[in-house]
Amino acid sequence: MMLQVPGVLTPAEVAHVRGLIDAAAWVDGKATAGAQSGLVKRNRQLPQDAPAARDAGILVRDAVRRSPLFMSAALPHTVFPPLFNRYEVGETFGDHIDNALRFHADTGVRIRTDLSATLFLTDPGDYDGGELVVEDTYGLHEVKLAAGDLILYPASSLHRVRPVTRGARTASFFWVQSLVREDARRALLFDMDLAIQCLAESAGQDEPAIVSLTGAYHNLLRMWAEL
Numbered sequence: 549m550m551l552q553v554p555g556v557l558t559p560a561e562v563a564h565v566r567g568l569i570d571a572a573a574w575v576d577g578k579a580t581a582g583a584q585s586g587l588v589k590r591n592r593q594l595p596q597d598a599p600a601a602r603d604a605g606i607l608v609r610d611a612v613r614r615s616p617l618f619m620s621a622a623l624p625h626t627v628f629p630p631l632f633n634r635y636e637v638g639e640t641f642g643d644h645i646d647n648a649l650r651f652h653a654d655t656g657v658r659i660r661t662d663l664s665a666t667l668f669l670t671d672p673g674d675y676d677g678g679e680l681v682v683e684d685t686y687g688l689h690e691v692k693l694a695a696g697d698l699i700l701y702p703a704s705s706l707h708r709v710r711p712v713t714r715g716a717r718t719a720s721f722f723w724v725q726s727l728v729r730e731d732a733r734r735a736l737l738f739d740m741d742l743a744i745q746c747l748a749e750s751a752g753q754d755e756p757a758i759v760s761l762t763g764a765y766h767n768l769l770r771m772w773a774e775l
């Protein structure tokens with residue numbers, strides 16, 4: 549399941565994050581790439597132990613945790629400390645699948661990457677190219693979102709970032725280990741949660757059928773969640 553989560557950061561928060569990271573020292577993005585992805589990755593990143601990356605990463609992590617849509621769709625067990633990348637003219641990231649496991653040396657966080665997330669930090673009018681292209685069984689999905697919006701997609705997907713041809717594209721990216729490992733199960737729970745919320749708005753939380761459906765949601769989550 550791919551999901552757009554709009555407005556994870558407000559315009560003021562985007563400006564704040566950009567203020568923190570833009571002046572920091574960026575390094576070659578190959579630093580966090582695996583052997584295969586390192587061959588096709590041409591961009592720059594903030595070192596994960598850079599103070600600016602740490603501070604901005606905490607802002608991003610707290611913002612996604614405040615998003616009911618993100619929480620319902622991702623059902624996060626652990627959110628990897630967000631990282632930051634930038635693609636300038638001619639830079640790109642070719643076809644790859646993200647590493648299955650990630651270890652964060654500073655915090656000791658170690659996760660299985662069930663979901664990948666990109667939070668856009670540049671207005672789409674400020675650059676050309678730089679689309680995130682994700683392949684799944686329904687074909688190709690091109691993603692280029694407003695600054696502050698986030699895309700969530702299965703980390704098992706083949707994906708790439710098209711070359712930037714004007715301006716520069718700055719984004720935050722991170723991975724999530726979900727309480728529910730399987731994408732299909734997580735998608736079912738998400739659909740069910742949205743439908744229950746929708747029904748509750750029209751019929752009221754105490755409607756017996758909604759109480760029953762809410763119970764079924766939790767019993768499925770109990771069956772599938774891994775802590």
Ligand code: NI
Nearest residue numbers: 644645646707
């Ligand atoms: Ni990737």
